[in-house]
Amino acid sequence: MSSAALDGRAVIVTGAGRGIGREIAMLAAAQGAHVVVNDLGGTADGTGSDEAPAEAVVREIRSRGGSAVVNADSVASSDGAEALLATCLDSFGRVDAVINNAGILRDKIFHQMSAEDFDSVVRVHLFGTFYVSRAAATHFRRQSGGVFVHFTSTSGLVGNLGQANYAAAKMGIVGLSKSIALDMARYGVRSNCIAPFAWTRLAATIPGEDDPRERQRVERMRAMSAEKVAPLAVFLASHLSEGVTAQVFGVRQNEVFLFSQPRPIRSVHRSDGWDMASLHDVMLPALRSSFLPLDRSPDVFSWDPI
Numbered sequence: 001m002s003s004a005a006l007d008g009r010a011v012i013v014t015g016a017g018r019g020i021g022r023e024i025a026m027l028a029a030a031q032g033a034h035v036v037v038n039d040l041g042g043t044a045d046g047t048g049s050d051e052a053p054a055e056a057v058v059r060e061i062r063s064r065g066g067s068a069v070v071n072a073d074s075v076a077s078s079d080g081a082e083a084l085l086a087t088c089l090d091s092f093g094r095v096d097a098v099i100n101n102a103g104i105l106r107d108k109i110f111h112q113m114s115a116e117d118f119d120s121v122v123r124v125h126l127f128g129t130f131y132v133s134r135a136a137a138t139h140f141r142r143q144s145g146g147v148f149v150h151f152t153s154t155s156g157l158v159g160n161l162g163q164a165n166y167a168a169a170k171m172g173i174v175g176l177s178k179s180i181a182l183d184m185a186r187y188g189v190r191s192n193c194i195a196p197f198a199w200t201r202l203a204a205t206i207p208g209e210d211d212p213r214e215r216q217r218v219e220r221m222r223a224m225s226a227e228k229v230a231p232l233a234v235f236l237a238s239h240l241s242e243g244v245t246a247q248v249f250g251v252r253q254n255e256v257f258l259f260s261q262p263r264p265i266r267s268v269h270r271s272d273g274w275d276m277a278s279l280h281d282v283m284l285p286a287l288r289s290s291f292l293p294l295d296r297s298p299d300v301f302s303w304d305p306i
Contacts, residue, residue: 005238007032010092012084014038014075014132015102017053019200020151023230024099025057029066031234034092037061038071038084038102046076046104046120067092075102075128078135085135097147097237098136100129100173107162118165125169130176133191137180141187148191149236150177152248154297157195157259161211161296170195174248178261181246190245192236195259196229197221197252197305220298224253224305232256253305266290 011028015021017039029035037057041050051072061068071087073080088095104124106117129150140146155163156170173193180191199222229251235241236249250257268286270278293299 004032005234005240006097008034009096009238010034010036010088010094011097011099011237012036012038012071012088012095012132012136013099013101014084014128017041017057020196020198020226020229020233021099021101022053022057023227024101024233025068026061027227027230027234028099028237029061029068030064031238033067033097035061035066035068036071036084036088036091037068038073038075040072040074040102042104044104045106046124075100075132076123078131081128081131081135084132085139089139094143095136095139095146097149098132099149099151099233099237100132101151101233102128103151103166105163105166107166109162110164113164118168121165122169122172125166126172126176129173133176133180137184137189140184140189145188146184147189147237147241148177148180149233150191150193152177152193152195154195154197154250154301157248158297158300159295174261177248178246185245190236190241192241192245193248194229194233194236195248195250195257196226197224197250197301198226198229199224200226220301220305228253252301255306 006028011033013021013025013028013035016025016037025035025037037054039054041053042048051070054070054072058068058070069087069091071084073083075081085095102124104121106121108117133148136146150173152173153166153170156167159167177191177193232249232251236244248259248261250259266287268283274283
């Protein structure tokens with residue numbers, strides 16, 4: 001098997017100036033890809049801009065003999081996404097894979113979360129994933145092939161405190177990925193999600209001083225490096241994962257998970273339908289034992305990273 005899983009392919013990595021995105025861009029280049037290193041260079045909450053982080057990644061890739069260019073457009077607008085695709089096409093003449101990793105955090109307990117906090121996070125994560133994917137879809141359809149790798153989170157898949165905006169966006173990405181996989185399968189396009197566990201500058205913004213469970217969660221995350229996430233992302237973007245689509249994976253240090261997706265687990269029926277009394281007396285006791293608890297990501301992933 002060739003070690004260059006992405007040899008000659010053009011790959012866009014959003015949010016690639018730091019953290020997980022940086023590790024993905026570096027590994028993709030090492031695997032032979034021409035990489036567009038996209039990063040607005042803002043702060044963890046999405047304010048400001050600075051091309052320096054993306055430029056540093058491109059310099060490092062080139063110093064190792066790889067091929068990369070900088071793009072500093074915001075994925076949170078359709079125009080920015082189109083400009084990002086134009087950078088890839090102008091630089092490399094094609095686009096073969098899009099890895100949607102860009103994100104911001106504005107954590108607040110729900111009753112304190114502003115409309116701006118919600119909108120800003122959803123716009124970068126969910127709208128950004130849509131905008132970039134939609135811009136690439138036209139080219140994937142034309143060339144009868146392409147790969148999307150999107151980043152979701154256990155904040156949406158399971159739940160966490162103070163992240164309603166982030167959780168909503170990340171669950172939206174799961175639905176978006178499945179729809180892309182269904183709609184574009186006829187054109188040879190694949191779409192998958194990854195829920196990463198890693199200590200990054202975004203993870204470092206998680207408040208944890210006042211909650212023992214949050215402190216425990218943060219300490220576990222400190223032990224998990226961003227470079228552990230990159231291999232799965234690059235693998236899914238490559239020909240080595242041919243046939244894999246519409247799946248949700250997780251990476252936690254040296255662990256790889258395949259997540260379930262919502263399906264009916266129990267049912268009850270009445271031939272004459274339901275009313276308030278029968279729902280209370282029959283439906284509720286029949287289904288209650290299968291109700292999911294009010295748990296959170298650290299409750300489900302309760303062991304130390306392996």
